[in-house]
Amino acid sequence: xPVALNEHxxxxxxxxxxxxxxxxxxxxxxxxxxxxxxxxxxxYESLKAEADQKAQKSRAVLTRMAGFPTIKRLDQFDFDFxxxxxxxxxxxxxxxxxxxxxxxxxxxxxxxxxxTHLAIALGYQAxxxxxxxxxxxxxxxxxxxxxxxxxxxxxxxxxxxxxAPSLLVIDEIGYFPMNKEDAHHFFQxxxxxxxxxxxxxxxxxxxxxxxxxxxxxxxxxxxxxxxLLHHSHIINIxxxxxxxxxxxxxxxxxxxxxxxx
Numbered sequence: 001x002p003v004a005l006n007e008h009x010x011x012x013x014x015x016x017x018x019x020x021x022x023x024x025x026x027x028x029x030x031x032x033x034x035x036x037x038x039x040x041x042x043x044y045e046s047l048k049a050e051a052d053q054k055a056q057k058s059r060a061v062l063t064r065m066a067g068f069p070t071i072k073r074l075d076q077f078d079f080d081f082x083x084x085x086x087x088x089x090x091x092x093x094x095x096x097x098x099x100x101x102x103x104x105x106x107x108x109x110x111x112x113x114x115x116t117h118l119a120i121a122l123g124y125q126a127x128x129x130x131x132x133x134x135x136x137x138x139x140x141x142x143x144x145x146x147x148x149x150x151x152x153x154x155x156x157x158x159x160x161x162x163x164a165p166s167l168l169v170i171d172e173i174g175y176f177p178m179n180k181e182d183a184h185h186f187f188q189x190x191x192x193x194x195x196x197x198x199x200x201x202x203x204x205x206x207x208x209x210x211x212x213x214x215x216x217x218x219x220x221x222x223x224x225x226x227x228l229l230h231h232s233h234i235i236n237i238x239x240x241x242x243x244x245x246x247x248x249x250x251x252x253x254x255x256x257x258x259x260x261x
Contacts, residue, residue: 020053066133072120083238105200109237115202134165145185174205183214194227
């Protein structure tokens with residue numbers, strides 16, 4: 001009896017946790033009969049429908065867990081406006097082999113030139129390939145580490161927040177100076193992930209100014225740079241602020257200048 005058979009199929013799908021197959025198999029069965037699929041084709045299409053749906057749900061969960069402040073994609077980046085960004089290099093990095101090799105990416109440049117955009121876009125690309133990604137600002141990362149130390153769960157924080165992601169994105173290094181404790185925390189992050197996990201960092205300072213970030217401790221600064229840059233891709237972005245460009249295009253920038261005169 002077809003009705004009884006359908007019920008058995010639905011029960012098996014529920015038991016095996018194949019909810020998409022339970023919904024899709026009637027339409028797939030009709031299509032298979034109409035197009036003359038053999039059994040292996042029908043099985044493949046059925047399993048593929050289930051796998052595609054699970055992958056979509058997985059990407060959605062990983063995107064939420066990543067903590068991106070907004071979603072940016074590489075196809076939204078204006079390569080013609082910025083200076084110092086090699087489109088071919090970025091496209092090569094978007095294949096994500098750097099994650100498999102535990103390599104880092106360092107994005108340098110003044111405010112507004114697209115460092116964070118590229119960092120998020122590469123992180124989002126990684127999520128689409130179902131890598132676990134974590135995005136954080138330097139301030140939030142250090143605040144979390146300091147709080148974890150006070151609450152005696154520092155090792156747990158390192159394990160769950162610092163080491164668990166395949167890719168850790170740390171934004172805004174250098175926007176404020178660190179005290180010695182914060183510099184030590186940051187060294188722990190770089191040291192723990194050295195050759196064990198990829199990092200993308202953004203900074204508005206060239207490397208010669210990084211000692212000022214880490215409490216003017218040259219030993220700590222050298223140790224951080226040594227590990228961070230050993231296996232890294234350095235992208236030095238130059239040019240004007242893209243945000244100001246957008247403001248000029250709307251006419252707001254010129255009107256504000258007139259008000260200030």
